[in-house]
Each structure stands twice: as structure tokens, then as C-alpha cells.
Amino acid sequence: MRLRGRCSLSSVLWQGEKPIGVQATLIDRKNRSLIGMLNGRDMTIRKPAPGFALHLYSMRWAIENGFTVYDLQTGDFSYKYDFGGLGRRVECLLVSTASRRNLGGRLEARSLPVVLARAKALHQAGDLDGAVRACRQILEADAAQAGALQLLRQLDETRRSLLPRNLSVAARLHEAGNLAEAERMYREIVDIEPAHFDVRYLLGVILLQQRRYSEAEQQISQAIDIRPDVPAAHYNRGLALAKLDRARDALASLDHCIGLEPNHGRALALRATMLKAAESRAEQA
Template identity: 30%
Template sequence: MHIDIIETLPSLAKLEDNWNAVYDADPEAQIFLSWKWLNGWLSHIEGPWFILAAKAADSTDAPYVAFFPLRLQTTIEKDVLHEVKMAGNFSADYTGMVCAPDAEGKVIPAFARYIKQMHWARLNLENVRMSERRFRLLLAYFPKANFQVTEVNRVGNNDGIDNSVCPYAALPKDWEAYLLSLSANTRQKIRRLLKQVDADGEYRITVSTPETFARDLDTLLRFWAIKWRPRKGDLTDKLVRSNTITLTRSFKSGLVFLPTFWQGDRPVAALATLVDQRKRTFSFYITGRDEAFDGPPPGLLLHAFSIRHAIENGFSEYDFLRGNEPYKYSYHCAERKIHCTLVETRNGRNLGDGIDPRSIPDVLEQATDLHQKRNLAAAERGYRRILDVQPKHADALHRLGQLLVANDNHAGAKRLFKTLTMVRPDAPKAWLCLAQACESLGQHAEAIQPYLEVMKLSPDQADGFVGLSRALVKLGRIEEVNNALLSTLGTTEKPAVRKWRGSDRASAVTPRLHEERQLSS
């Protein structure tokens, strides 16, 4: 089995037809693994993502038979540590893979072997909706003798809700048949409530259109934020922004059904479900209501309205997604379980003791942030890990060199800056850093050539002039100062020369140098 890596949106776009064919064939596929959902989600998430794509032969013509969407999260602690996560999190209620059923016996071991070759300390199999057969086949390649494997408890501390339990209602072809599956009390309530909104009286339900979607989504998320802010705190605004982007993209792709419940002109509640035309499922995603409203129960009304719409349009399942809240079972629900398992290396370090090249931009950003916060030891670990993978990484060379200078390790800084000048010979800053490191080591003669390079590359800046003069003075070669400047720059008429000659920095180098300047002017 051949594994390719898909890690750009243009590459993913080319796979739409192939992906949909596998998705349609896979009885375990679900909305959060659909091409439309993932394409929208991956287009705005931060950090590197990648999709393992399996096919039977290493041929450009062979179609892929499975896809496993993943992402990489990096932290710098005692070392640079990677966590491989499911690509859909945190937005997707379910994660996993799509796979042609007749290929899973070869595909899943191939995926597992590839993952074991990567550098990671944690493999977070969170919210994986996968048959026990497939999941055990995957975990078999991470034996407890070599890895620490932990089943993660998904029961909430505050509410006791088990978020690994996912209720869903199988839908018959007839609305009345569905109503008969409910308790008499629930059935009577639903009939009475829907009759009220169908009558075009005080209460009504509208369904979002392209013209009203932004308004309706804003209503939903505004109500949602009011309810959940006390529990979620500062995270609330981030979740609102993420849901706005995700649901807007999904609506444009035809994946969202959003009814809003009104009392006159007052919006009371809204509910968004995800619509999977390929698998014929509705999935309840998010809802919000005006907590001050004292009238017909909006939740019951909107769920009933959505279920009726789903049945009338030929859908076969209404999925309440994660969480075994008691109210869900009033809709005649069965249950399915999802897997939440954490696989960790025994020593707490990345497999292979390296870092994933995909993480380098993230490692650099984190190391730079740690550097600015004066956590120099952690920042140094980050920079060095980058250089282990890319020894000629210009930014890592420069920033680690600066860090070593701050730690008075000028010899180490000099080695890095010397490499930097070979990587970026056109960068005056690289030559300036090398020259200054040489001076800090008392190697004034060795500093001369780097300073000359600075002057050639950046003749309008005084740093090279001042540095060269200082080095020559330290060597007792004051008479060479003006000659070196003129031979490098060619003329005293250049603005930078005049500026330098008249600057306080030039006269402050040494009184004797100032005397030389006066004699030659």
C-alpha cells in the first residue's frame, strides 16, 4: 500500500471526486469527513495539517482508497514536543478516516506504520467515530509494551454528561410514523407546537436563505454566547468567530439548515444542523435561545421542525452528536460510542528524538516568543531543534546567534553568524553580526572583512563605517581608516560618507581618529 501526503488546499481540491467516491462507499463515513466540510475547515485553521492518502500502487493513475486527515500541534517545554491530532478538532464532533471497506485490512496497518515513522510524543485519537474492528486494528500497532495508551474520560465534571455517547434517531420515510415512535406526551406536544407555528399567528419559523443567513447566524451565536460565556470565559469569543467562519463556509457549500423561531418580529431561538446529502443525514450542531423568553419551548419546536423537514426530504438519520443529555432521548434515539484514546511515548519525547519539518514555522514562532519573554533556555531548545533539521535556516541561525550573544557565548554566536553569511551572503545584517562577534572575542583583524562587506552591501548605513574604524583603531592602524573607507566607497561625495564623517559616532570612536578625519576633510 502506497501512502502519499496531501498538505495543501490545491492538492485537496484535485481529490474531490476521488474523495467523494471513497466517502460514498464507506459505511462509516460521516459529515465531518466529507470533502466539503474538511475543505472549508482546513482552509482557515492554524498550524500544519496533512492527510494520509492510501492507494494500492505507486502510480499517478491509481485512485486513492482511503484518507486519514491529521494535524500537528507543537509545544516547547523541556524539549520541542509534537502531538498528532485529528484534523477536524476542535470544530468536528466526530473524527476518523474514510476508507473503502474492502481495503481497510491493508490501509489501516499502512497508516499506522507511517504514523510510527513520524516524530511525535502524543497521538491524540480524540472523538474518533470508527467501528471497533477498525479502531482495534489501528491501536494494535501501538502496543502498551512500547507506548502508554490511555482511554480518556469524556464525562463532564460540571454536568456529568458523557461526551463519548452520541444519541441519534433513525428516521422512517413518513412523519406520522416517526411521531408514533415517540411517547404519547412528546407526540402531543410536538403536534400542538408545530400547529402553532404553521398557522402564521404569533409564532413562526423561518429557514435561512442566502439573504438572511448572516442575520440568523448572528442571532444564534449571540444567544449561544450569552448562555455559555460564564462557563467558557475568554474562549467564548474565539468560538463565536470560529463558528461564524465554519458555518458560513458550510452554508455556502449547501451543508447547513438553519431555522429561526420568532415571536412576531422578535427572534427567540435558532438551531443549525449540518446536512449531508450524500449520506442522507441531519446532524444537530449548535443552538442558541433567548433565555428571557417565556413561551413555547424553542428547543423542542426547532428540533421537531428540523426532523420533520429531514423526513419530508428523504433523510434517514437525525444525529444529536456528542453528549447524552436526557432531553435527546425523548426523540426516540439510539446510541453510538466514539473513541477517545491518547497514545504517548514511554519516555515523553518525540519518536526518533527529532522534530517534524512541517512544524518549523510554528517552532520558530514559539521560540521567538519565548526569546522575547526572556525564557532563553526554552528558546534555545527551539532554535537548535530547527537547525537539527535545517542547518542553514537563516532565521534560526540569526536568532540563536543573538541569544548566545546575550548569554556572552560569543564564540558560539560567531560560528552561527559565519554560517549565516554563507547562507545569506547578500544580507548586511549577517555580516554585521559576524563582525561584532569577532570584536567581542577581541578578534579585531578578523572583523575587518565582514565590516567591509557591510559597507559594500549597505553603503548608506554608518554601522559598517563605524565598526571598521573601531576595529582598525584597536589594531593601531588609524592611518588606514580613511583609505579603507575611500577605497571601498570610491568617493567622498556619497551622502553616507559625508553623514558618517560629520557624525558624533565617528568622532567618538577615538580622539585620534577624529584628528585623522579633520586632516583629511
């Protein structure tokens, strides 16, 4: 074994002159914790597994040096419980702007060639959305940048060809209850095809499910502008408006729904409930 570094524990397991495993562990002295960062091993050696042996070594080092916690990081792999590990729920937060747009300023002109090279690399790696974002950042700084314009045209063509598949994936995610990922994909598709009714409407439905009523009403209204003949869209817009206490607009939207589909049960029920509530308020006044 060889140890190096003051804020990390780096351990190498040797078989004679051959290194067969390496592990890097962060040292949190304040909380007396060791936090697993990364490891690698010779996959042809299994008994004992190099990674397992390195964990044992790191634990012994931790005990000898007064540490009380050995954090094996995320993942419920079975080997972790061989050490007597205790499970712990880990939660993550996604922080974004309300519009899902970047808050930063424009790129510095001298950085544009570097960003363009990065955009091309993202394109080659299959990260089309990342490449699009990079191109748009370039064009915000220089609207006539030829390389970014050309790459963006290629990316738009590619993304349009993938639209049916991506919509199918997004719909499955939506149906499975993975609303955050489905919303992300719907927004990407809307970015390509702003006048796509189904995506606008489904994005509005997801926002409605998340109780983001103002955003839901805006998206569903845009969907209705594209196709005003869909009763469900008018009903869901009416529901969003009702949640926003815009009763008059909500009733008008429900009336549109019922006009298109006279037996729309949910629209009739919501309309009756709203009228009854309005009558009750009038009597109390």
C-alpha cells in the first residue's frame, strides 16, 4: 500500500510488481469521516477481490486515525452490507430558473472558438441538446458566427428526425409518473416544434399535475390556439383557471368544452360545483 495526500487517502494494492487495485477516498476531518470517491481494479482477480481488500485497508486506517464514519456513497450494492453498512436515504435537488433558461450573461468573444469546439464534441458524443445550448450561447454573443449557424442547422434537422421517438419516450415517462424527466423531454420537443399540439397539451397537463397552475394555463392556452377543437384541452384549461380563482374565465373554458362535447362528465361536474359555490357566496353576502 502507498498513501499520498493530505485531504485524500490514495491506496494501491500490489501483487508483486503489478498494481491490481487502486482506491481514492476523501478525508473529512471535521466530521471524522472517510468518503469513497473512486476505485479501479484488475477484473481478472477475484479472490480476494482487490476492491474489497482496499476497503478493509481504508477502514483499518480510519479506525487507527480516529475516524468514526466510512461512507461508501450511493448505491445499494450487496458487498457494502458485508461491512455492516447501514442504509441512508439520499435526496437531490434540481435547481433551475422558472423559465428553464440560463441566467448568465453573454459569452466573451475570445471564448467562442472554444465553445464551438465543445459544441461539436457534444454533437459527436450524441448530446444534441447540450450542443444546441452551446450554439445558441455563441449566437447570443455573435449572431453571424458561421460555424455555430451551420452546426445549429444540422442539429435541428437531426432533432426533428428523432421527434417521433422522443415523443413516445416522453409519453411513457409521463404515464409511469416520472414527471420531471417527461417535462424535460416535452420542453425539448416544443423547442423544436413550437406548434406541436400534443406536446404543448401534454406539457400543460404535467404542469397541472404538479400544481403549477399558471404555467399549465399558459401552455394549454397555446395548445388551444393550435387546435381549438379538442374538448379535453378546454376542460383542463378551465380546471387550471379554477385553481387560480379566475372563475369567470374557468366557466367560459368549461362552456367551450361542453359545446364541443355536451356529455363531458368532468366538465359538467366542475361547472356545476363552481356555480353552486358562487350561489352560496352570493347568499352569504
